[in-house]
Amino acid sequence: VKTILLVLDGLGDRPQLQLNGKTPLEAAYTPNLDALCQRAETGIMIPWRQGIPMGTEAAHFLLLGYDMSDFPGRGIVNALSRGFHLMEDAVYLATSWAWVEERDGLFICERWTKDLSRSEIQSLSSVLPGFIEDFHFNWEYSVGPHGILTLTGDRVSHSISDSDPFYEASYVMEVEAFDTDTIEAKATAEALNHYLRKCYQVLKDHPINKERIQFSKQPANFLLTKWAGKNITLPNFESMHGMTSCIIGSSLLLYGLARLLEMDYISCENFGEGIKKALQVKADFVLLHTKEPDEAAHTKNPDNKVHALEEIDKKLAPLLEQKDLLLIVTGDHTTPSSGSMIHSGEPVPIMFVGENVRVDSIKEFGERSCTQGSIRMQGADLMPMVLNFTDRALFYNFRPGSRKIGFIPSNIKKLL
Numbered sequence: 001v002k003t004i005l006l007v008l009d010g011l012g013d014r015p016q017l018q019l020n021g022k023t024p025l026e027a028a029y030t031p032n033l034d035a036l037c038q039r040a041e042t043g044i045m046i047p048w049r050q051g052i053p054m055g056t057e058a059a060h061f062l063l064l065g066y067d068m069s070d071f072p073g074r075g076i077v078n079a080l081s082r083g084f085h086l087m088e089d090a091v092y093l094a095t096s097w098a099w100v101e102e103r104d105g106l107f108i109c110e111r112w113t114k115d116l117s118r119s120e121i122q123s124l125s126s127v128l129p130g131f132i133e134d135f136h137f138n139w140e141y142s143v144g145p146h147g148i149l150t151l152t153g154d155r156v157s158h159s160i161s162d163s164d165p166f167y168e169a170s171y172v173m174e175v176e177a178f179d180t181d182t183i184e185a186k187a188t189a190e191a192l193n194h195y196l197r198k199c200y201q202v203l204k205d206h207p208i209n210k211e212r213i214q215f216s217k218q219p220a221n222f223l224l225t226k227w228a229g230k231n232i233t234l235p236n237f238e239s240m241h242g243m244t245s246c247i248i249g250s251s252l253l254l255y256g257l258a259r260l261l262e263m264d265y266i267s268c269e270n271f272g273e274g275i276k277k278a279l280q281v282k283a284d285f286v287l288l289h290t291k292e293p294d295e296a297a298h299t300k301n302p303d304n305k306v307h308a309l310e311e312i313d314k315k316l317a318p319l320l321e322q323k324d325l326l327l328i329v330t331g332d333h334t335t336p337s338s339g340s341m342i343h344s345g346e347p348v349p350i351m352f353v354g355e356n357v358r359v360d361s362i363k364e365f366g367e368r369s370c371t372q373g374s375i376r377m378q379g380a381d382l383m384p385m386v387l388n389f390t391d392r393a394l395f396y397n398f399r400p401g402s403r404k405i406g407f408i409p410s411n412i413k414k415l416l
């Protein structure tokens with residue numbers, strides 16, 4: 001039996017005044033989601049732990065059956081998503097071109113400098129320093145105002161904090177050793193601070209920035225850094241779960257995740273095409289991802305999210321006709337469409353449709369309706385549940401080979 005996990009990114013939300021106290025999902029007209037819900041076992045899922053706002057990449061890492069302690073950092077997922085072939089001992093950071101002003105520290109006027117052309121970025125990046133002591137720095141373009149900074153050197157460590165303050169109206173932060181006091185982490189943090197100061201010195205008077213200021217454009221006089229990550233070797237998805245797999249989506253981040261876990265990736269133009277491909281593709285496990293609900297929520301207008309969900313619902317009709325399919329619909333985290341939070345830590349609704357599920361009495365797919373359903377789970381429970389519903393789950397503590405697995409293996413080592 002094939003499994004399709006449909007992740008509506010940032011699906012969960014909070015009650016919205018503008019929607020008479022309903023969430024966007026509750027307020028949206030979603031006849032197809034509701035029809036699926038009536039055939040489903042429903043409930044709520046805590047992406048990781050109660051109250052913890054999760055990023056897309058970490059939430060998906062858990063959903064796909066990996067342990068948070070093995071998460072290599074978003075810098076790695078970003079680097080993979082831009083097609084990098086990762087070096088063994090390098091540290092990768094996500095960067096953004098920013099506009100800062102000296103006001104008792106470096107005040108951030110704009111975290112992502114607007115209207116910065118590719119050729120301007122090219123010129124600016126060519127003056128960045130390459131070395132600080134025995135640390136080597138290499139900056140490469142990725143997308144928009146973003147790039148990847150690669151650090152190498154004998155003493156390099158990924159246990160360092162972010163210089164990007166992430167939230168609005170703030171200052172560039174000093175990079176510090178993070179959650180550790182090793183000499184390597186301290187030395188890396190110090191070298192990176194030194195590098196960032198040097199970057200600012202060469203960028204602030206760069207002709208391109210002078211010209212931009214002259215034409216009332218935002219200068220790009222700082223390189224903000226975050227999400228340091230180090231390449232680690234993880235067991236791939238198939239060896240973890242005994243299923244062939246494919247991610248279908250239109251987001252670079254998901255492509256990076258597919259590369260990290262050695263899952264196939266199919267890029268799709270729009271969600272309707274994604275549904276079609278999810279049904280066509282030959283894989284035991286398909287993750288179909290759409291980022292529209294999350295993006296709509298980030299506009300901080302609940303009506304936009306209602307609209308995004310209604311548009312998604314219109315494309316779901318083909319799923320209602322399927323047999324021999326385990327279909328799961330959920331979100332990776334909550335993205336409130338009002339207020340100051342980027343993501344928030346509430347659970348998300350989830351439903352399972354398929355032959356072996358214990359259909360419950362819930363008729364509408366929504367955050368509060370699904371709390372009346374039968375399932376209480378965490379993101380990490382998803383893959384064991386998939387294996388169970390599709391009759392692949394291994395009897396606990398049975399040992400068919402040299403390592404602990406959760407699925408019935410298709411190959412065994414014969415005694416000869």
Ligand SMILES: [Zn+2]
Nearest residue numbers: 009010056332
């Ligand atoms: Zn997300």
